[in-house]
Amino acid sequence: MSRSGRNPDRRVKTAKKRTASSTRWLERQLNDPYVKQAKADGYRSRAAYKLIELDEKFGLIRGKSRVVDLGIAPGGWAQVVRKKAPKAKIVGIDLLPTEPIEGVTIFEMDFLDDAAPRKLEDALEGPPDLVMSDMAANTVGHKQTDHLRTMGLVEAAAWFATETLSEGGAFIAKVLAGGTDRDLLALLKKHFTRVKHAKPPASRKGSSEWYVIAQGFKGRGE
Numbered sequence: 001m002s003r004s005g006r007n008p009d010r011r012v013k014t015a016k017k018r019t020a021s022s023t024r025w026l027e028r029q030l031n032d033p034y035v036k037q038a039k040a041d042g043y044r045s046r047a048a049y050k051l052i053e054l055d056e057k058f059g060l061i062r063g064k065s066r067v068v069d070l071g072i073a074p075g076g077w078a079q080v081v082r083k084k085a086p087k088a089k090i091v092g093i094d095l096l097p098t099e100p101i102e103g104v105t106i107f108e109m110d111f112l113d114d115a116a117p118r119k120l121e122d123a124l125e126g127p128p129d130l131v132m133s134d135m136a137a138n139t140v141g142h143k144q145t146d147h148l149r150t151m152g153l154v155e156a157a158a159w160f161a162t163e164t165l166s167e168g169g170a171f172i173a174k175v176l177a178g179g180t181d182r183d184l185l186a187l188l189k190k191h192f193t194r195v196k197h198a199k200p201p202a203s204r205k206g207s208s209e210w211y212v213i214a215q216g217f218k219g220r221g222e
Contacts (some may be wrong), residue, residue, distance in 0.1 A: 004047055004142050007134030011164050012075075014094075014114075016100075018100065019122060021121050030094075032080045034202050035050050035089070035175070036048070036076065036131060038076070042079075043076050043079055043080070044074040044075045044076045044079060044099075045056060045074050045075075045076035046076075046202060047076045047077065047134060047202075048076035048077065048079060049078050049200070049202035050200045050202040050203060050211070051076070051080045051081075051100065051132070051172075052078045052080055052202075053200035053202055054090075054172065054199055054200050054213065055080070055084065055200060056171075057200075058196070058197065058198075058213050058215065060130060060170055060172060060213070060215075061080070061081055061084040061085050061088075061116075061170065062084065062085065062127050062132045063085070064081070064083075064085050064088050064170075065088050065129060066085070066089050066091075066124045066125075066126055066127065066128040066166075067085070067089070067090045067091070067128060067129070067130045067131075067132065067136075068091055068092070068093075068120055068124065068128045068130070068160075068164075069081070069090060069091070069092035069104075069110070069132050070092070070093060070111055070131070070132065070133040070134070070160075071092075071093075071094055071134045071136070071153075072092030072093060072094045072098055072104075072106060072134075073094040073095075073096040073097070073098040073099050073132060074090075074096075074097065074099070075101050077105075077132055077134060078090050078092055078104045079101065079102050081130075081132075082102070082103055082104065085192065086103075089105075089109075089124055089125070089126075090103065090104045090105070091104070091105045091106075091120050091124050092104060092105070092106045092107070093106070093107040093108075093109060093111050093116060093119075093120060093122040094106075094107075094108065095108070095110055096113075096123045099194035103139060105123045107119055107120070107123075108141065111135065111153070111156065111157075111160075112153075112156060117160055117163075117164070120160075120164075121164060122188070126166075127169075128165055128166065128169065128204045129165065129166045129168065129169040129170070130169060130170050130171075130172075131157065131160065131161040131164070131165060131169070131170075131171045131172075132171075132172050132185065133154065133157035133171075133173035133174065133205075134155070134173075134174050135153040135154070135157060135173075135174065136174060136198075136209075137149030137150045137152070137153055142188040147176050147200055150174075150175075150176055151175065151176070151181060151184070152211075154173045154174070154175055154184065155184050155185055157171075157173050157182055158173065158187060158188060158214075159187075161192045161214075161217075162187065162217075162220070163220070165217045166217070167217055167218070167219040168216060168217060169215075169217040170213070170214065170215045171188070171192070171212075171214040171216070171217070172211055172212070172213050173211065173212050174209050174211055174212070175197075175209070175210050176209060176210065176213050180184075180200075188212065188214045191214075191217060191218055192214035192216050192217055192218065193196050193215065193216030193218065194213075194214070194215045194216050195212065195213070195214045195215075196212070196213045197210050197211070197212055197213075198210065198211050198213060199211070
């Protein structure tokens with residue numbers, strides 16, 4: 001306890017084998033109210049609250065019957081959808097292993113694999129009405145390269161959405177600072193009636209992540 005009677009921020013002692021950056025990350029995790037709330041609410045990650053906050057603002061989940069979760073690991077977004085739309089059929093994919101979630105079909109494979117889109121569609125047994133992407137490329141430490149790699153995943157997710165969504169469906173994807181590039185934004189505006197960018201409160205202040213939200217899919221006839 002401090003002299004004021006308040007608990008000071010928890011500090012993490014730097015272990016011999018722990019880098020300074022990993023120590024800072026662990027310290028941030030221990031002091032993050034969203035991390036604590038996620039544990040209390042049974043969510044696998046603090047990212048669940050990003051989707052909750054975006055859903056409160058844009059009404060993404062209610063009434064949805066088929067949902068695709070791209071970059072599902074560790075499963076927080078799928079958990080939110082299960083809670084808000086318990087009857088929805090959910091299919092997710094990720095390179096990383098993901099612990100099973102009741103009522104969710106999970107594929108451990110690369111979304112960029114040519115076979116991935118068909119697997120997702122077959123598992124849904126019908127067109128999705130919501131495609132979610134929280135995918136981000138592994139960083140290499142070069143800002144421009146990292147941005148291009150992540151935006152490549154966003155573009156792939158957007159094309160998948162425009163090729164599979166049912167009419168009136170929605171698409172949400174994580175992008176980086178600067179938002180969606182011109183060509184991708186043009187694609188979304190062509191196929192959706194509303195396209196917005198948002199940064200939910202659960203996104204850390206120092207984070208470069210934003211989300212693009214596209215709603216009202218016009219169908220493939222236009």
